[in-house]
Amino acid sequence: MTGISLDKTVATIAAELPGAAELFRRHDISFCCGGNVRLSEAAVKAGLAPSALLSELEALVEAARRDAPEETPDLIAHILARYHETHRSELAWLIPLAQKVERVHGDHPSAPIGLSQALEHLRDELQSHMVKEELVLFPMMRSGGSGTIVHPIAQMRHEHDDEAEHLRTIEHLTHGLSLPAGACGSWTALYTGLRKFTDDLVAHMHLENAVLFPRFEPA
Numbered sequence: 307m308t309g310i311s312l313d314k315t316v317a318t319i320a321a322e323l324p325g326a327a328e329l330f331r332r333h334d335i336s337f338c339c340g341g342n343v344r345l346s347e348a349a350v351k352a353g354l355a356p357s358a359l360l361s362e363l364e365a366l367v368e369a370a371r372r373d374a375p376e377e378t379p380d381l382i383a384h385i386l387a388r389y390h391e392t393h394r395s396e397l398a399w400l401i402p403l404a405q406k407v408e409r410v411h412g413d414h415p416s417a418p419i420g421l422s423q424a425l426e427h428l429r430d431e432l433q434s435h436m437v438k439e440e441l442v443l444f445p446m447m448r449s450g451g452s453g454t455i456v457h458p459i460a461q462m463r464h465e466h467d468d469e470a471e472h473l474r475t476i477e478h479l480t481h482g483l484s485l486p487a488g489a490c491g492s493w494t495a496l497y498t499g500l501r502k503f504t505d506d507l508v509a510h511m512h513l514e515n516a517v518l519f520p521r522f523e524p525a
Contacts, residue, residue: 321474
């Protein structure tokens, strides 16, 4: 993604731009259930000048461009260490913690019922996705690519769209990662961990979609 426009939907921006989800939460802009509205409309509804919101998002675009090693092998190594391994280790404790919060607080109106199941679905799809990158796509890239590399890249882009849908589901089930008054330590730790995990996943997909993949695709 090279830029933001006021005609893009907030759901699309939240899924593509690192930091946008947190920015939208801060301005009380929904990007899950009410996410299929244009940025200009969402800004007005939130009491913001569209140009001011656009400027904040454009600053995030510039920041995202700086978070990428120049050389392709270095970028792949960064993605593997910073995102693949981190996602695996974080989901390993986030899922049981979500199960605990659902079990203990299931009668609370703000309880994230269904969250652990959503995270399990995301884990399974994300694991399959990352293994395909690790065993097929990244080795192809390290060896310089080929004419057929556009096909696995297209598949990875499609799977990123599926992962973005899972993120919207998580946002919906957690009411925008909003903790109720008096939330216990487990609930607080769960949402703190989810905020980092979801922001990381968006940053991971952005690095691949906007920086790594275009290096091997036709101009």
